[in-house]
Amino acid sequence: MSPLQAGEPQATAELARLFAEGPAAVLTGAGISTDSGIPDYRGAGTPPRTPMSIAQFMDNEAYRRRFWAGARIGFLRSSGVAPNAGHLALARLEAAGRIGGVITQNVDDLHRRSGSRTVVELHGNGRVIRCLRCGARWSRADVLGWFDDLNPGFAERNAHAEIAPDGDARVSGTERVVVPSCPGRGAPCGGLLRPDVVYFGETVPPAVFSAAETLVRDASALLLVGTSLAVNTGMRLLHRAERRGIPIAVINRGPTAVDRRDSVAVRIEGGTSETLSALASALDVRV
Numbered sequence: 001m002s003p004l005q006a007g008e009p010q011a012t013a014e015l016a017r018l019f020a021e022g023p024a025a026v027l028t029g030a031g032i033s034t035d036s037g038i039p040d041y042r043g044a045g046t047p048p049r050t051p052m053s054i055a056q057f058m059d060n061e062a063y064r065r066r067f068w069a070g071a072r073i074g075f076l077r078s079s080g081v082a083p084n085a086g087h088l089a090l091a092r093l094e095a096a097g098r099i100g101g102v103i104t105q106n107v108d109d110l111h112r113r114s115g116s117r118t119v120v121e122l123h124g125n126g127r128v129i130r131c132l133r134c135g136a137r138w139s140r141a142d143v144l145g146w147f148d149d150l151n152p153g154f155a156e157r158n159a160h161a162e163i164a165p166d167g168d169a170r171v172s173g174t175e176r177v178v179v180p181s182c183p184g185r186g187a188p189c190g191g192l193l194r195p196d197v198v199y200f201g202e203t204v205p206p207a208v209f210s211a212a213e214t215l216v217r218d219a220s221a222l223l224l225v226g227t228s229l230a231v232n233t234g235m236r237l238l239h240r241a242e243r244r245g246i247p248i249a250v251i252n253r254g255p256t257a258v259d260r261r262d263s264v265a266v267r268i269e270g271g272t273s274e275t276l277s278a279l280a281s282a283l284d285v286r287v
């Protein structure tokens with residue numbers, strides 16, 4: 001099956017047809033956030049990058065110094081990042097009862113910020129930081145405030161460092177950086193803090209996967225949006241949909257791992273913002 005191009009009337013019409021039987025479920029990946037200025041490091045034209053190793057993070061203080069220094073600068077630059085038309089279209093489609101919810105591989109919080117209510121974050125949320133000793137959860141902004149208190153002048157000196165694709169930054173001279181630890185709630189803690197994100201080599205918590213499965217189970221179609229399906233969890237959800245025999249649509253810039261599967265009823269090549277906005281208006285949902 002050769003893909004339809006985003007923006008083609010036939011592409012929108014075929015996609016809209018999948019909603020005739022009831023609400024759909026949506027699985028999103030990095031491709032939906034590229035229009036918000038967050039690069040997709042699996043996509044074309046971006047330099048290859050090694051995903052963060054959680055083992056190194058836990059075992060190595062120097063690695064944690066580099067991590068928090070990079071996070072500090074990345075956060076300065078990403079403060080202007082906002083949901084795009086694709087996120088907004090999904091939020092409106094949910095409010096109109098056309099989709100049951102969004103399952104996302106992204107950790108950028110943009111679905112919630114755009115107004116989506118039911119969001120299953122398979123890989124966690126990068127704005128949440130959790131303590132490994134007492135389990136307290138803090139916002140990234142809180143922890144970076146503590147970073148500034150411990151490292152006065154650091155953010156100003158490094159404000160122009162190069163930004164890496166996931167909002168991190170390449171910062172040098174981090175040997176003297178002091179890493180913030182958990183202040184504790186009530187009683188002092190001092191525990192190691194980490195992002196509440198599922199890193200490479202870690203597994204999606206069973207309760208989270210089961211929430212995603214429920215959305216797929218209750219859906220009459222599954223839309224795969226801005227993902228090449230390189231992640232195993234996405235594949236497992238696709239298999240659930242195939243077992244139920246519901247139609248699958250793939251909207252992505254560039255090839256995906258599932259393009260040739262019989263279960264894919266609609267394959268649209270191109271941008272997600274454009275395609276989802278057109279879908280919303282075809283379904284009479286105002287964006």
Ligand SMILES: [Zn+2]
Pocket residue numbers: 131132133134135136182183184185189190191
């Ligand atoms: Zn703690």
